Amino acid sequence: MNFITVKKAKEIIEKEIFKTVENKISLKDSLHYYTAQNIYAPLDVPNFDNSAMDGYAFSYKDYEECKKIKVSYTIQAGDSNIPSLRSGEAVRIFTGAPIPHGADTVIMQEKISLKNDYLIFNDSQIKKGQNIRLRGSQSKKGDLLISSNTKITAGVLGFLAGFGFTHLYVNTYPKIGIIVTGNELTEVGNPLEFGQIYETNSWALQAALQELNILPTILIKVKDNNELTLQAIKKAWEKADILLITGGISVGDYDFVQEALENLGTKKLFYKIQQKPGKPMYFGKKENQFVFALPGNPASVLTCFYQYVQPFIEGIKGRKNFYEEKYLGALSSDFEKNNNLTLFLKAYEKDGNVKILSAQESYKLDSFSKSNCIAEIDGGPRILKQGEKISLWKI
Numbered sequence: 001m002n003f004i005t006v007k008k009a010k011e012i013i014e015k016e017i018f019k020t021v022e023n024k025i026s027l028k029d030s031l032h033y034y035t036a037q038n039i040y041a042p043l044d045v046p047n048f049d050n051s052a053m054d055g056y057a058f059s060y061k062d063y064e065e066c067k068k069i070k071v072s073y074t075i076q077a078g079d080s081n082i083p084s085l086r087s088g089e090a091v092r093i094f095t096g097a098p099i100p101h102g103a104d105t106v107i108m109q110e111k112i113s114l115k116n117d118y119l120i121f122n123d124s125q126i127k128k129g130q131n132i133r134l135r136g137s138q139s140k141k142g143d144l145l146i147s148s149n150t151k152i153t154a155g156v157l158g159f160l161a162g163f164g165f166t167h168l169y170v171n172t173y174p175k176i177g178i179i180v181t182g183n184e185l186t187e188v189g190n191p192l193e194f195g196q197i198y199e200t201n202s203w204a205l206q207a208a209l210q211e212l213n214i215l216p217t218i219l220i221k222v223k224d225n226n227e228l229t230l231q232a233i234k235k236a237w238e239k240a241d242i243l244l245i246t247g248g249i250s251v252g253d254y255d256f257v258q259e260a261l262e263n264l265g266t267k268k269l270f271y272k273i274q275q276k277p278g279k280p281m282y283f284g285k286k287e288n289q290f291v292f293a294l295p296g297n298p299a300s301v302l303t304c305f306y307q308y309v310q311p312f313i314e315g316i317k318g319r320k321n322f323y324e325e326k327y328l329g330a331l332s333s334d335f336e337k338n339n340n341l342t343l344f345l346k347a348y349e350k351d352g353n354v355k356i357l358s359a360q361e362s363y364k365l366d367s368f369s370k371s372n373c374i375a376e377i378d379g380g381p382r383i384l385k386q387g388e389k390i391s392l393w394k395i
């Protein structure tokens with residue numbers, strides 16, 4: 001067998017991950033991008049000592065010396081003109097309001113009572129400095145806030161907004177083109193003639209790309225014809241860094257994709273992987289452009305997308321870990337493996353237990369619609385026992 005292993009195929013793909021240009025974009029638009037640079041704190045956060053509670057601020061020394069402490073004024077969040085506190089004075093204060101000079105401790109309002117504006121403490125556990133959020137206690141000016149190659153989540157975005165950042169540098173996304181091939185394909189929405197099937201690969205691929213925040217820059221649907229396939233690929237290369245082609249990559253008389261790619265100067269990096277589904281997958285390169293020709297069966301397309309295309313694209317976006325989706329689960333029943341191929345099986349994982357779904361054939365998508373992960377089982381024929389740990393891939 002001249003097919004390569006899954007491991008080797010992934011190594012080849014991972015090695016080709018390239019760096020895109022950095023782009024300065026608005027923080028608002030940055031969700032799901034990866035940072036292109038380290039980001040350092042331009043200021044201390046919090047920027048001033050402030051109260052963590054609605055209550056009263058006072059000097060701990062006054063409390064310790066059992067002085068009578070009188071509430072003399074109020075500070076609200078947002079106030080900026082703050083008089084200093086004199087000995088024997090407290091201020092009514094609210095969450096987020098600046099601590100006045102002379103105060104070093106806050107008590108929440110539930111733990112005191114007031115008598116003629118004097119504080120009566122109903123708490124025997126008061127600690128100096130309590131309930132005060134000190135300047136710089138989250139981040140100090142100059143701290144490394146976010147390293148390059150960090151995915152911008154809602155948490156990252158909110159964190160950076162807290163420093164007043166309006167823009168940041170991210171890696172741009174690669175441009176993706178999709179070509180689907182096949183005479184038998186009918187557009188969803190049209191009546192189905194005998195011998196026709198609805199064209200679903202472009203739907204699944206576009207949705208899978210949307211999960212990565214990417215819209216394809218070009219989508220072409222082409223008949224099984226040598227010249228038309230060549231023209232479609234040529235047109236798509238003009239618009240895309242990475243081409244995803246489905247169908248026409250096997251050995252049939254009407255499978256023209258590999259020939260067309262190579263006539264256009266594409267260099268084959270591999271063809272055929274020791275796996276099921278998705279065996280006749282092709283990966284190639286034309287200067288700095290790449291092509292994944294995915295076997296046309298719908299479940300093969302999605303499986304190959306999640307195993308190979310998605311980590312490649314995420315790597316280009318800036319993700320460091322090619323294998324990030326991988327985790328382990330225990331088989332919920334025995335599983336019989338009867339060949340030497342690496343199997344990627346639609347599965348459902350809950351609380352660490354994984355059920356291999358029925359309907360694994362690559363023309364069936366019903367199991368995909370019920371799955372929340374793909375189980376990977378490699379090695380030779382054998383029975384894997386219930387409870388045995390296997391590799392899973394989040395989808």
Ligand SMILES: Nc1nc2c(c(=O)[nH]1)N[C@H]1C(S)=C(S)[C@@H](COP(=O)(O)OP(=O)(O)OC[C@H]3O[C@@H](n4cnc5c(N)ncnc54)[C@H](O)[C@@H]3O)O[C@H]1N2
Nearest residue numbers: 180182198199200201247248249250255279295296297300
């Ligand atoms: N003699 C051999 N025949 C086949 C082999 C083989 O090794 N020797 N491998 C089989 C395997 S495994 C696969 S996978 C397929 C891959 O074939 P192609 O990539 O050439 O794909 P097509 O033949 O064009 O289509 C396969 C299948 O998928 C349906 N299809 C294609 N495109 C779409 C689409 N956009 N939406 C929905 N369905 C699609 C198509 O109708 C076919 O049924 O080759 C096997 N044959």
Ligand code: MOO
Nearest residue numbers: 277278279300362
């Ligand atoms: O390699 Mo194919 O995807 O099993 O039908």
